Amino acid sequence: MMDYWSAGEGNRRTATQPREGNSSCGIEGAVENVLERSTSFQLHDGRVVELDDNTRDLILQALHEMSTSALRCLGFAYKEGLSEFATYNGHEDHPAHELLLEPSNYSSIESKLIFVGLVGLRDPPREEVHQAIEDCKAAGIRVMVITGDNKNTAEAICREIGVFGPEEDISSKSLTGKDFMNLPDQKNHLRKTGGLLFSRAEPRHKQEIVRLLKEDGEVVAMTGDGVNDAPALKLADIGIAMGIAGTEVAKEASDMVLADDNFSTIVAAVGEGRSIYDNMKAFIRYMISSNIGEVASIFLTAALGIPEGLIPVQLLWVNLVTDGPPATALGFNPPDRDIMKKPPRRSDDSLISAWILFRYLVIGLYVGIATVGVFIIWYTHESFLGINLSGDGHTLVTYSQLADWGQCPSWEGFTVSPFTAGDRLFSFDTNPCDYFQAGKVKAMTLSLSVLVAIEMFNSLNALSEDGSLLVMPPWVNPWLLLAMSVSFGLHFLILYVPFLAQVFGIVPLSLNEWLLVLAVALPVILIDEILKFVGRCTSGFHASGARKSSKPKAD
Template sequence: FCTHILEDGEVKPLSDAKREELLTINADFARNALRVLAMAYRPLDENIPDWEADEVEKNAIFVGLSAMIDPPRDEVTEAINICKTAGIRPIMITGDHELTARAIAMDVGLISSESNVVTGSQVETMAEDEFDEVVRNTSVFARVSPGHKLRIVNTLKGQNQVVAMTGDGVNDAPAVKAADVGISMGIRGADVTRESSDVILTDDNFATIVTAVEKGREIYSNIRKFIRFLLAANFSEIYLVFTMIMLGLPLPITAIQILWINLATDGFPALALGVDPPEEGLMERKPRKPGSKMMNKGLAAFVVIGGFVQFIASSIVFMWLLTVYGGWIPGITGPLVDWTSAQWSYALAHARTSVFAGIVTYELLFVWNCRTEYHPVWKTNVTNSKALIVAVLISVVLTLATVYLPFMWPLFGTVPLTPFEWLVIILSCLPALFIPPHIIFGYFREKDQ
């Protein structure tokens, strides 16, 4: 392209030695993460008959090299480290020079000095099997064309990877469109790329993608938290009512009491779980498998176990207090009775109120177990969720009001409970704190793996 050089104000022939010197300087710039532009000109006769590029772009006079840097943001290195920890594999695909791409990738911690960098010219010569293996083991591609980017994305998808592709220029649009999640830049992005994408970064910051992944995991985790809390509570009530009916006993809890528990005393903790702070180590876990279910075996087992323990606790309270106040359990440890008599009416009212208060007490203890799938409850930070603390306190106040305020008694069929009854309730509900979520979920995670 260049046959001469402008040096010290004079146009001189460009010798092979000078050419090698310039290429060495260019390589040095590239190794320091600088993007290099070469500038040249050629005087032309204005009467030249043919302005085709092949005719014009030759015999030029080299003027100089311009080196510039577009440094990565400070937070990119940390974001890449978080990606690696979270099981997300970042890959750089750029049109920059191989040496520039390597320098930038090493600067942000994407690769080491021993890592391989694959260029577009190498991609052109690779068969599909070879290219598939290269894509599995390469984190930096340089001097690539739009077709190469699209080929890389499709190869990753063929490996059953979930691919997110970022881009800003028009040449990124095909790959962005083909990816599972296309991400474009809102500030510098071309219109066609933004239209092809699923997500637009309004700040053009790679670290924002990592933050979005973390928020997505947090939201998904919190959905699972309140699902297992509410399902376990509902299952226990179903077990309890069904069992007592089958035994020929009166309902241990009335319909209005169940409605009050589900709407008032359960509702506030469930809402608080929806905004619970992320569990420690959230971004240190592998991504979920594509197609994995929200209601998986681990969650189902936790719901069944948690609900069954609550059913046992409520059954103990109900039958124990019937025995205490009546002397036996009608139809089980003694004869059937007239439930409208003074003795058994009193016994039933206290037993039902105790079951009502016991269900609430159990669930307000059990809710702390629903905050984690990886740790026992006593190893979690119980003070970092102010919303849940407030919700539990509200539920406690509502329950005490239902039990001790006289105008609530006829509405909910409750009676004031004695200290002895509270002792029975608390002792029966303590197992809620010892259900091991880390063991239950961990067992099914190991089976799935």
């Protein structure tokens, strides 16, 4: 006797050793398909009777009741009288071997079957799947289920895991693979909002769904574990195979392998990916806005005609040393609290939008104005915002004198009083005009300190693209606070170590002067908070062109 088994939609067949007696084959697979090929059925007592329409309806009714209870159903049948397989032993030279190698012979072999019965298997979804589906919906990710299961079974499971609501009308959202392929406008069906279900799907159906979604501009992630999922996994933007239950073919065709076969891990990976992307943008946002500020300060100095506020060694120190630790620490930013509630970005979205570039320019412009402004304030104001700046005894000049400092030798009666900076005494009795070059050391120190402080505060702005510091306070990233401390510590080092202060051309600052630095630097936080508020208020406008990602799930 020859046992011949056929299982599943893909007609997978395995053969065992022949036994003595009549040759026969056993068939298992989708109940509807097995029943369609059967002409008789076996009773409990072993008698075989004709399969009439009434019995067929009773079997289909039982199938409906079992499948609507989320049971996966398999039908079983067998066929006798396959004399050509009576002596088949698996050798290639046997005539029956050629029959098995030709798929066109399967329909004749799997015909006039004797139906034995059906069985329902309960495969309950994991508890965390329902919440993962809800997280996908909140994140703008559409979940499509593509399965070979019976339609009623698939619909019951989809309601159970939250793809569809308990009372939702899914008549237009649940189709078999064949019904979908017969639609006149398949893309229009795929554009429907909410979840979609494709049951009794074959490998070509899965591949076609992924292809149509990609043609429509969607970013498609496909999950699967079987050999028949491999073509769709390969075609998807992100193929995700199961690490435990997945076949080697599926793993080779995929881009990512889940070690725990857990759908919620995919959702967590999406959140992690969004966080990495946001941190990359935070680094770029911080570095570009800071560099724009440095360029703006140099440009404003030249445009206003005032003495140079920063020398090259100071700018190099800020770029290479002071800015480095905060920029690195921004890579450890935690995810925004609403990161999984934001709509997904389009695959062709630019890293820097027009709005973000505008923010860079505003912040950079303020950095330049503050850095140059504090230089002018020291020369022209005795006090600023109630902070006394005359403690060192330096001489005040008018803005017009500062802007025309190159004409100083032609000024009549211009004198400058001696003043102290740190432990150094500056006197200009012989040449008062040196006051704008050798005497600018205090003003230059203030400019450098403002630049360092303002960039440290600007790093706090980079914690979140649109989230306020009231929602994401600085301590959510301890590494950033440590990096800011390191940068400030390095600045204090070059300020208060005499040898280093001489190398960098700066002098120590008094308490009042530090208060001035903070008063000029802190508004960068307020400015960015206002810009973030505007960004949140207009987020619908900025994201109006964003498409929702699709995540078909094959079963």
